[in-house]
């Protein structure tokens with residue numbers, strides 16, 4: 001109530017797997033998000049509209065530069081929106097890897113335990129517990 | 134549709150309502166994520182989005198004013214004229230509003246499959262066609278890669294501990310399973326809506342989920358059929374025949390199948406002890422790596438030689454290319470599983486080779502070629518009982 005809410009949130013999804021992209025597009029679409037899906041780093045970085053996204057969802061291993069690399073390129077261009085790392089590789093230290101690279105959160109594929117929708121909501125939610133100053 | 138549309142005159146875009154309109158339009162062209170091409174009724178290109186420039190390799194300046202069939206190939210090139218003509222004459226929507234897969238042509242002459250959707254816009258009296266084009270070649274690559282990987286995983290699993298391979302397998306399974314999870318989650322959220330359009334979306338989501346589940350099952354099934362195979366079955370074989378088969382197989386569904394492969398087997402090196410299917414797999418992997426390494430080279434050539442070593446009753450086979458050589462990062466890790474420099478690589482090829490060669494009692498190594506390029510050398514035991522006469 002204190003914070004003005006924009007009605008449509010835009011998410012950029014970057015994953016090199018077509019089925020994953022298509023299914024995320026539908027799922028997030030159903031939840032009222034506007035989704036743009038990219039098959040790789042090049043596509044996202046070529047977008048002239050990085051500023052319009054409220055959140056980035058990025059796969060760990062992409063053809064070409066990987067997810068953390070992509071995020072640092074995005075950050076280097078001055079965009080600070082929250083990002084979520086997704087990965088189908090059983091990387092032991094995914095938490096660490098995600099945090100070190102500046103991701104707000106991470107979700108392990110096949111996304112059956114943690115819902116990506118919940119994670120997006122969580123990272124987009126303004127800090128509620130912050131006391132008023 | 135029954136009534137015939139009036140035949141509107143064609144209009145160049147810069148005649149649309151003044152500078153404000155034009156600015157707006159240009160920003161759309163810059164930002165629309167798909168390749169978008171606008172034509173008039175005569176099929177002349179009036180606008181070309183930024184993404185279309187990247188996809189087709191033409192600049193907007195070059196292609197505007199050209200007939201749209203420059204962007205299409207073969208049968209689709211001819212059909213397109215007929216479609217538009219038919220539509221203008223009869224109003225029969227053969228292509229308007231529907232997605233179709235057609236073959237497109239890049240500026241450099243390369244052909245690639247695309248998904249084409251055409252919409253129609255009327256602005257005043259004018260009639261424009263807007264085509265949205267999505268590159269499908271990536272999707273097809275993914276399918277091809279899947280097949281390649283399945284056979285490689287299968288061979289790998291015959292011979293080595295399942296543990297090493299499990300991680301790659303888990304990843305490949307995770308992709309379709311992720312799609313299943315997402316489609317089902319979306320379906321659950323759509324379930325209560327009585328809206329017929331939403332019901333359609335729901336139906337689509339469920340059938341996609343089913344398709345992806347079948348795909349996951351397929352990976353497991355293929356794998357299972359290979360796991361239970363036993364030990365190496367080394368028997369007397371002729372190397373020349375084995376190499377000829379391997380070369381033929383290595384060219385299946387490869388872009389650079391035209392690279393010359395020159396084979397030279399010394400007379401006293403032709404008889405070896407080997408499981409032919411497995412050793413073929415070694416040679417296929419080495420040839421394919423060589424092809425990949427020389428992808429852009431016009432002087433690409435592969436030399437395969439076999440000679441008898443003086444000591445140890447061994448035959449050495451080498452597969453050489455004149456590519457760029459191993460990259461520095463790869464020098465010490467080429468044989469490690471999952472070590473790869475390729476976007477689509479699994480990094481399993483050479484580790485499979487090593488497993489197979491060692492199971493045959495041989496060794497494999499990579500040596501740089503002084504004249505540039507790489508040689509992979511492996512040994513096999515000679516067939517003492519059938520030495521060449």
Ligand SMILES: Nc1ncnc2c1ncn2[C@@H]1O[C@H](COP(=O)(O)OP(=O)(O)OP(=O)(O)O)[C@@H](O)[C@H]1O
Pocket residue numbers: 285418422423426454456457458459460463467468472473474475477478479480481482483484507
């Ligand atoms: N002939 C070669 N010339 C240059 N580099 C090579 C050659 N063969 C292999 N390599 C390097 O070694 C790496 C590992 O090769 P390997 O065959 O194990 O995996 P891959 O080819 O990357 O993937 P795949 O699992 O599809 O075979 C390659 O990614 C490449 O960097």
Ligand SMILES: [Mg+2]
Pocket residue numbers: 418421422481482483
């Ligand atoms: Mg290989």
